[in-house]
Amino acid sequence: MSAEKINDISAGGYFSIPGGLGFPVTTKIFTPEKFTEEQKMAVETAKKFIEKDVLPKLAAIDEQKGDYGVTVGLLKKVADMGFLGTDVAEEYGGSGLDFATAMCVSEVFGAGGSWAVSWAAHSGIGTHPILFFGTEAQKKKYLPKLVSGEWTGAFGATEPEAGSDLYGAKTKATLSPDGKSYILNGNKTFISNSGFANLFVILAKVDGDPKKSACFIVEKGAPGFTVGKEESKMGISGSSTCPLNLVDVQVPAENLLGEIGKGIHIIFNTLNIGRLKLGAMTTGSGKHVINDAVKYAVERKQFGIPVAQFGMIKEKLANMVVGAWMTESAVYRTAGMVEEKFKATDFKDFAQTLDALREYEIECAILKVAGSEMFWYVADENVQVHGGYGYTKDYLAERYLRDARINRIFEGTNEINRLTAILNMLERAGKGKLPLAKAGAALAAQLEEGSAEELPDEKLAAQAELVNGMKKMFFVAGGRVLEKFPVREKIVAQQEILRRLSDMLILMYLAESGLLRAKEHGGEIQEAIVKLYVQNAAMETEKLAKEVLAYLEEGDMLKSYLGRLKRLARPLANNLVDPVSLQRKIADKLIETKKYFL
Ligand SMILES: Cc1cc2nc3c(=O)[nH]c(=O)nc-3n(C[C@H](O)[C@H](O)[C@H](O)COP(=O)(O)OP(=O)(O)OC[C@H]3O[C@@H](n4cnc5c(N)ncnc54)[C@H](O)[C@@H]3O)c2cc1C
Known part of the structure; x- marks a missing residue:
């Protein structure tokens, strides 16, 4: 097999879809090794904060009652460090840094348990709707308050009878006769930060019409707006999660976020x-x-x-x-x-x-x-x-x-996220952005011809070949699913099959991401990691593809498909790595350094 063929994992190959699932034309991907000085500084500052201010207070955070003083105090502290608005423009009081820096900070704050959930709900879903969709006036009015920690934000979408199915949300908004405000009625449940938040982005339907979904900015203290009793939870006990009740809550018309229907x-x-x-x-x-x-x-x-x-x-x-x-x-x-x-x-x-x-x-x-x-x-x-x-x-x-x-x-x-990933993928395929079925057919012909067994003398060449093989297995199985169930309504009824395809997608994406990173930056340990992961992922992908095909086909047709999978899985047998030695190598390094070292 030629080097070009191996490299088609990074040159698009069959799987290239514009703007869709990665697989970029270039092998250069963003990785922690490429953090800028600014990003490294943000990481260091965030780490110090978590280690000094949050980790010693985990119990105090979990045990706080009433006003969530510890959580709010720590939110104010990170506000002063610029971490409530890392990627918010300076004109709205933010730090004006890029999205990647905000991601670095998120990673570090992840260690902060309950407090991290409060921080994420506030600076993410509590602030982002206004940052992304607010009018200039809304941004100027609310973002500086949110970014400075003066106010805390929350996001109210879920309802007692509408969790995964948010389309089923019943909260209703009605324009007042004078057109100056919307009157909101309904119930929300499981709303993070609600015990102490000052601002809530609330999903409702104008006139209860499913085609007129809309978001509204609701301020704490609005008459008719009440926050219910704290949930008693299994974990993240120091985060606030309450129901909301809205009875004739008057919201100024200018607090409509974005457009009605959107x-x-x-x-x-x-x-x-x-x-x-x-x-x-x-x-x-x-x-x-x-x-x-x-x-x-x-x-x-x-x-x-x-x-x-x-x-x-x-x-x-x-x-x-x-x-x-x-x-x-x-x-x-x-x-x-x-x-x-x-x-x-x-x-x-x-x-x-x-x-x-x-x-x-x-x-x-x-x-x-x-x-x-x-x-x-x-x-x-x-x-x-x-x-x-x-x-x-x-x-x-x-x-x-x-x-x-x-x-x-x-x-x-x-x-729901597994369905989101695979259904969007198949939908893009259906729209011709990803020629899944066509690629599946082309592959079949290629497989009949067979392929050379020789690998180029390149770092992780066998793993690149395996990742290609995983993609092709996905094409074989996914392409056949699309042929059998060409209409969305028919595909969505095949959830067990969608789950398997989605798992293949997850394995492929991680396998390729680690591979591309290790090819550019990897030392001995990173290569061991990629070898281990890719081998397991390829084995699992083959199993998942077999299960999908066993559901779709029988008799000679099934045998023919399984034969194709077997040919695609050949690099597995030809390049089997010894997992035990690789695991020992990684573990020994971890034990030697006594902490995560990469
Ligand atoms: C601690 C906590 C904090 C939260 N914070 C917020 C918040 O800040 N704002 C907010 O709006 N919401 C919040 N939520 C709500 C959360 O997003 C929902 O709980 C979640 O989306 C699931 O909804 P549900 O609980 O009604 O489960 P259901 O939708 O009833 O699901 C029950 C089970 O059925 C499965 N299921 C449902 N539909 C399908 C389907 N079509 N196909 C396959 N399986 C399906 C689900 O995956 C799940 O396993 C929070 C929840 C908790 C527990």
Whole structure:
């Protein structure tokens, strides 16, 4: 096989879709190794704050009652450091830094447990709708207050009967007879920061008409607006989560955000950025918990040696590092792409703003799922590394596990995000932006011809070949799904199949992101990480593709498809790496440094 063929993972190849799922024409992707001096400084400052001001107060944050004084105080403190408006323009009181810097800060703050949730809800979904969609007057009035920490923001979309199905939200807005205000009636539930927030972005429907969804800025204290009792939660206990009740709440007409009929788009597209930031925050949380795991594992002795020296514990530690590093690679790759898109957008035109926020919605959904599941894995294995002590409240491991769980639920559950990723992908394919079915057919012919087995003498050449193979397996399975269910209504009824395709997408995106990063910046450990991840991902992808095809086909047709998969999976057998030695290498380095070291 030629070098060009191998490199088609980065030159677009079959999978190139303009502006869609990554796979950029250039191999150069944004990575932590490319942080600017300014970004490095932001990371250092944020780290110092988390270590000095938040981590020692985790218990105090969880136990605060009433006014959330500790949380609000810490929000004010980071406001002074410029971290409530990292990427907000200076004219509105922000720091005027770029989106990628805001992502770096999000990653570091991820370690801050409940406080980090309050910070993210405020500076993300509580502020972003106004930053992205506000009129000049709304931005001037509200952003300086939010960015300075004088006010705290919240985002009210979910309702008791409309969680995943936000289209089903019933909160109603009616224009007053004099046209000066909207009257809001309805109920919201699970609203982060609501116990202390001053400003709420509320999703409603004008006249209850599903075609007239709209967002409104509602200020605390508006007559008829009440915040209900705090939820008693499994984790993130120091964050505020309450229901809201709106009875004839009068909102000035100028507090309509964006356009009537576009409220749901404001919510969903603001969430895209929230999901990407959640990917960064869970990456940071994951690294933080890895530090906890290795610290304990080297100190705790059984059978006369530290438990870190046992192979099964090393395996866990290595897998944690692999998950965190691969997720981080995809997070910053996406941050770089979003950053480019944002630079080319002035956020003055509604349609253009929506377009900018929507461009990488597939990647944002992927990272929400990948980050939250990596963090959950790390937090769970950390409890295991701690043994019985991990199950007690004397150690932080149990808190980390409880705090980690919510990430798979909010910002859209992982089921919804899996659907978002794959349905958008298939929709783009259906619109001809991605020639999935055509590529599948072309591939079939190529596979019949067979391919040469020789790999170029390049770093990670076998892994590049495997990533190509994963993409092709996706084409074979996804292309066949599109042929069998060409209409959206038919595809959406095949959720188990969509889940499998979505998992293939997640594996591909992370595998390719880590590969591209390691090719440019990788040392021995990074290469070991990529080898391990890509091999597992390719095996899992083959299994998922087989399951999809087994559902779609039978008899000779199934055999023929399985034959194609087998040919695509050939590089797996030809280039099998020894996972045990690689895991030991990674774990030994972690044990030697006693903290996440990459
Ligand atoms: C601590 C916390 C903080 C939150 N903060 C906010 C906030 O600040 N603002 C806000 O607006 N909301 C917030 N939420 C709400 C959160 O976003 C929702 O809980 C979440 O979107 C899921 O909605 P639901 O709880 O009604 O679950 P449901 O929608 O009832 O889902 C139940 C189960 O069914 C699955 N499911 C639902 N629909 C489908 C489908 N079509 N296909 C496959 N599976 C499906 C779900 O994945 C889930 O597993 C918060 C929630 C919590 C717990």
